[in-house]
Amino acid sequence: MTLKLEVTKRAGGTLNYAERVQAGDQYFDVTVTCRRASASRSIPKTRVYVHAPNPEDVGGMAKPEYTTRGDDPENDKRWRQYNWQEIKVMRLFADAVLEDACKALGVTELGVIHFSRKAGCSCGCSPGFVARKGRGWNVWVDVELVEKK
Numbered sequence: 001m002t003l004k005l006e007v008t009k010r011a012g013g014t015l016n017y018a019e020r021v022q023a024g025d026q027y028f029d030v031t032v033t034c035r036r037a038s039a040s041r042s043i044p045k046t047r048v049y050v051h052a053p054n055p056e057d058v059g060g061m062a063k064p065e066y067t068t069r070g071d072d073p074e075n076d077k078r079w080r081q082y083n084w085q086e087i088k089v090m091r092l093f094a095d096a097v098l099e100d101a102c103k104a105l106g107v108t109e110l111g112v113i114h115f116s117r118k119a120g121c122s123c124g125c126s127p128g129f130v131a132r133k134g135r136g137w138n139v140w141v142d143v144e145l146v147e148k149k
């Protein structure tokens with residue numbers, strides 16, 4: 001699974017970690033970026049935001065057609081399945097790298113992370129995962145397909 005491991009520290013306290021992950025016959029560069037969360041009164045729970053490929057790009061179901069919710073219950077069902085697969089793909093990539101990344105970067109234990117549509121904002125514009133135990137970090141997991149040569 002691991003082909004490349006690279007840990008870098010950048011100015012401003014941002015920590016970076018990159019690893020190449022194989023999924024099926026495709027390779028992805030997965031970069032983990034950690035930054036201290038700003039604390040006002042209490043230290044917030046650690047959040048993990050994952051930017052992953054679409055399900056159809058990694059062997060999952062095709063993206064359903066856009067219809068108005070309620071117009072076509074069968075298509076609504078397909079969208080629920082698709083959204084569920086999106087979360088599953090995010091979690092797969094996060095699980096593949098997070099433990100090693102956090103260890104390498106010295107970021108405190110995350111424990112179990114659970115998905116929340118409102119992880120980053122109460123309006124739902126930035127879904128992500130919220131750590132059960134870890135506190136004080138914002139973590140971004142960016143997944144990029146490595147072009148086949």
Ligand SMILES: [Zn+2]
Binds near residue numbers: 121122123124125
């Ligand atoms: Zn928002």
